Amino acid sequence: MRVFNCDACGHLVFFESLQCVHCGAALAFLPDSLRMASVRPESAPEPSPPHGWHSAKPAPQGTSADSGQPLRYRLCAHRHDISLCNFAIAEDDNQDLCLSCRQTLWLPDASNPANQMRWAKIEAAKRLLFYTSAKLGLMRTDGKADPDQHPRFSLLADMPDAAPVLTGHAHGMITLNVVEADDEERVRRRLALHEPYRTLIGHLRHESGHFYWDRLIAGSHWLEPFRALFGDERQDYAQALKVHYGKDPLTLHWQEDYISAYATAHPWEDWAETWAHYLHMVDLLETAASYDTHIRLPDGMVQPVGMRDPFARPGPDFDTMLAQWVPLTLLLNSMTRSLGHVDAYPFTISPGARRKLRFVHDVVRERAGSMAL
Template identity: 55%
Template sequence: MRLFHCDQCGHLVFFESVHCVNCGAALAYLPDCDDVGAMAASDADSPVAAPGPLWQRITTKASPSGQRYRMCGNRDQYQACNFAIPADAPFTLCSSCRQTLVLPDLSVTGNTLRWQKLESAKRRLYYTLARLGLHPDLPDWTPHYQFLADVPDQPVMTGHANGLITINIAEADDDERVRRRVALHEPYRTLLGHLRHESGHFFWDKLVRDGGELDSFRQLFGDERESYPQALQNYYANPPGYMQWSAQHVSAYASAHPWEDWAESWAHYLHMVDVLETAASYQTGLTMGEGSPLVTMADPFIQPAPSFEDMVAQWVPVTLLLNSLNRSLGQQDAYPFALSAGALQKLRYVHDIVRRPHPADNPAGNALAQPSAA
């Protein structure tokens, strides 16, 4: 995630910021111009019969001249969003919050905080997909979400089916998520990681299956037509050892089935572009030590897009620095992975698929697909 600056005072602000800590200006993320704006109340009349006051960006930098906004309806009531909506939009929720179709019961103690954490992670996913040109506002290209809680004899399984991503809200509790990570022998488990992984299943339908890439996919990842339930049953009954999966996969779970291999690789690629954008935003230059060349971080979203080789050359030193900083604070490695040649080949495949033109670039000719991957 890149850095942002307050329009009013120039102070550093962040994607999640709602107020500038330096000057107190109200802040909102403006999806229509991909920027965090400092907002001032507007006395103009609303062009639609929608609740909430109107706001205007303090500066017109990168914003349509005179554009007015309303805050997302989840901001004032729940402190669960910092996106703004164009004033003439016929809805009360922002483009990210409208993707959530089912909320947990917010009358249950703790569920509001769990939901807030999930929405925060989802907004980061929204941002990255938009920066990659995957058009999260187009109906046919928008995954939807339901955030559910376990009920007696009905555990909620996190997963994807037919364009709907389900997340068990228990994952928003740090202690429960760590318990599951340890029980499943996973090195990494986060809300954002879950969302990125499940979005990979959604975009497999769009970019691979419906994008005419099944043959190339099967050559590299294997045949996804093998029984998915049986593959998962085999995986959990006989977890693979490191030497069994590491040469060709980014994680142990990626070895369970070709769909999971893709989803894990997809999530990992989104990790890469987010971290590299952050490093580039800090104008970081890194070296591996005496005699090693200085590696300058480049924004992965610039045009023309950096090559995959350039991204990997930046990725290695920045993740080594990331882990070293964590160890200095007595924390576990933030990036507990070592990418093999086989895993890198699959990440390159994701890179190539994402960076080429796809049907969403021509919305008028894009028919609604019927996703099938679980």
């Protein structure tokens, strides 16, 4: 995720910001131009009902919202509850919720305060997924897309005398057990499954991989190349998972051909794990590029490696991204170790995983090209 600047005073602000701490300007994220903007009320100020706001400045040239004039918006109805959603809604969109919030169709029992906090954390992660997906050209941001072209979300909690809620994807619906928003529960599950990494955004990116497999791979010219690289997805999925969970995770030999141990379970899971990892890559590379990061490795390398924005048009090719990625993750892990934490990036990209990541890159770039037409 890149960092932003307040367009009222130029001070640094972040994707989650509701207000500039320097000048006090109200801020909103504008999905139609994928930027943070200062917004001003045209009628009643906050915390009145969110309507009649306009951006302080026009959208940048070349964006879908470029009209040369400041644009009018309403603020998401979840801005003033525990979600603290800072997304705006275009004036001609008659919905009360922003493009990200309206993708959530089912919520857990809100009478439980813990569920409210869990929902807020998940929505924050969902907004980050929305941003990355939109930057990659995987979804429209004008509010006019067919709802079936975007994932839908069901955020559910376990209930007494009912089967546990399983995180997963089916027919365009991503279900997430909201207990995954609790740090202690997520760590417990990570340790029990011998996983090196388990986060909310990781779950959402993984499940979005299943969603986009249905839309980008199934029935397309990519299907046979997918099967050649990842395996035949027509094998029995339930049986494959049963076999996988029946094995000792420490005995799985996955390091040469997969990005994770779970990727060995089934070709669909291999794709989803690789897809999630690709989203990790582009998001972290964009963050580094927005800080104009240059890395000089301590092995005598003369020329520092400069991070390039993976969302630029034209963007860097996959080999360039990978050449930036390796020193960036070395720096990241060295910094987290200095603070007494485990590695923030506990992975090594093997030759097999590299080929699969390149495949995801090619699929995404083709999709972005078709969306630009």
